[in-house]
Amino acid sequence: MVMRYISTRGDSPALTFTEILLGGLAPDGGLYLPETYPQFSAGELEAMRGMNYRELAYAVLSRFADDIPDEDLRVIIDKTYTPEVYCNVRSDESAADITPLHTLEPGLHLLCLSNGPTLAFKDMAMQLLGNLFEYVLERAGQDLNILGATSGDTGSAAEYAMRGKHGIQVFMLSPHNKMSRFQTAQMFSLQDRNIHNIAVNGVFDDCQDIVKAVSNDHAFKAKYKIGAVNSINWGRVAAQVVYYFKGYFAATHDNDQQVSFSVPSGNFGNVCAGHIARMMGLPIKHLIVATNENDVLDEFFKSGVYRPRVSAQTYHTSSPSMDISKASNFERFVADLTGRDGARLRALWTLVDQGGSFDLNDGEEFAKVADYGMLSGSSNHASRMETIRDTWEKYGVMIDTHTADGLKVGLEYFEPGVPMIVLETALPAKFEDAIQEALGRAPERPASMANLEDLPQRYTVMDADVDAVKQFVVSHLND
Numbered sequence: 001m002v003m004r005y006i007s008t009r010g011d012s013p014a015l016t017f018t019e020i021l022l023g024g025l026a027p028d029g030g031l032y033l034p035e036t037y038p039q040f041s042a043g044e045l046e047a048m049r050g051m052n053y054r055e056l057a058y059a060v061l062s063r064f065a066d067d068i069p070d071e072d073l074r075v076i077i078d079k080t081y082t083p084e085v086y087c088n089v090r091s092d093e094s095a096a097d098i099t100p101l102h103t104l105e106p107g108l109h110l111l112c113l114s115n116g117p118t119l120a121f122k123d124m125a126m127q128l129l130g131n132l133f134e135y136v137l138e139r140a141g142q143d144l145n146i147l148g149a150t151s152g153d154t155g156s157a158a159e160y161a162m163r164g165k166h167g168i169q170v171f172m173l174s175p176h177n178k179m180s181r182f183q184t185a186q187m188f189s190l191q192d193r194n195i196h197n198i199a200v201n202g203v204f205d206d207c208q209d210i211v212k213a214v215s216n217d218h219a220f221k222a223k224y225k226i227g228a229v230n231s232i233n234w235g236r237v238a239a240q241v242v243y244y245f246k247g248y249f250a251a252t253h254d255n256d257q258q259v260s261f262s263v264p265s266g267n268f269g270n271v272c273a274g275h276i277a278r279m280m281g282l283p284i285k286h287l288i289v290a291t292n293e294n295d296v297l298d299e300f301f302k303s304g305v306y307r308p309r310v311s312a313q314t315y316h317t318s319s320p321s322m323d324i325s326k327a328s329n330f331e332r333f334v335a336d337l338t339g340r341d342g343a344r345l346r347a348l349w350t351l352v353d354q355g356g357s358f359d360l361n362d363g364e365e366f367a368k369v370a371d372y373g374m375l376s377g378s379s380n381h382a383s384r385m386e387t388i389r390d391t392w393e394k395y396g397v398m399i400d401t402h403t404a405d406g407l408k409v410g411l412e413y414f415e416p417g418v419p420m421i422v423l424e425t426a427l428p429a430k431f432e433d434a435i436q437e438a439l440g441r442a443p444e445r446p447a448s449m450a451n452l453e454d455l456p457q458r459y460t461v462m463d464a465d466v467d468a469v470k471q472f473v474v475s476h477l478n479d
């Protein structure tokens, strides 16, 4: 039977993988989830232990994307996860691993997810999405206009995945002057005619609110074939499930062992994929949600209270890709906490959308957080700097600021006998100023990116105005 996807709010028709792939929110405002999570038996997990990345990706994704013919899915996966694409590895790592496991000391590992074209983990999912989108659109004879919001890494990953793709235009909103010079140059230097950079006067949440507003205008969305690639896209979450399996098998000798993952978190997409891997049968003990000073998720996992901030209360930090005040993927996790109670989700997010908060201690739901193995902690600029310095001095390994948040919080929960796998979500080259501050030296960068900031840039500055953005999209459709 084909996998069906339902909305967290329980009020949208059940659809297949390719039917939800190109869209964003469900029509009822919720997020799509598979009706049930596929399960791997002990025997299947045993067979997966010997698999390379592409084989693992097929084993996992064929369960989710089961309305794509097997041989087509294999071709898409095989051309996505190649050593040529994930080539930006440290000198002692193998690009053939796609996501190499770098051992800092026995039991403490980095899972290197940032060796793709934009040096951040978002390439892992986005490169797949680019190839899936092209395949599905070609098959249907359609085209698509992607509207997205980014605080840095999503936008560049999306643009590098979609550049030059037939039938696809990308309109990417980013907060003006709030990304690192490197991130800005990476995106704005793209000269592909199907890529449009819009620098919004505001913060990331303003950008995300515009995307949500446009997506909720169903007539506009349908007429102009608007799609999304931000972290609520189900295809991205599904792609991210794969590397939890890869990391698990690399860090363990047999499937009786458990591991914990520490995940630098913002929109809750990455750690949501870890939760799903666990629900599918992967022996994960703890999933550790690591935040920066924007600690709305840490507050929830400690107290049961989800209290999104307003954008004016979002701190601009030295791990900027985690500077969020509402976690857009969090609703998927709360759906599982509430036993997929759509009415309850609608009630909770009505509070959130009115600028309020909710407390899951009111029901029995918060107790389930522990059953799901969730823990959390937060970091700040001083501990980030200290972690980068310690890691460099102790292991000779340079890590970026986001990974440092993950390592700092992961170490707080490090326990003997349980391997701790910290997800490396970006390479230090992306955040030169912070590395310079921490270590007094610049990070190495791939030779191909040596003069990135000197390249001519192409972008449009706009106010945080939904109608103006719509206008821009419409007037650039046939470029």
Ligand SMILES: *Cc1c(COP(=O)(O)O)cnc(C)c1O
Pocket (backbone or CB within 6 Å): 120, 121, 122, 153, 154, 231, 264, 265, 266, 267, 268, 269, 270, 271, 321, 322, 402, 403, 425, 426
């Ligand atoms: C996007 C991003 C994160 C946060 O990931 P979420 O899936 O939004 O939780 C962390 N670190 C880096 C470098 C990122 O780009």
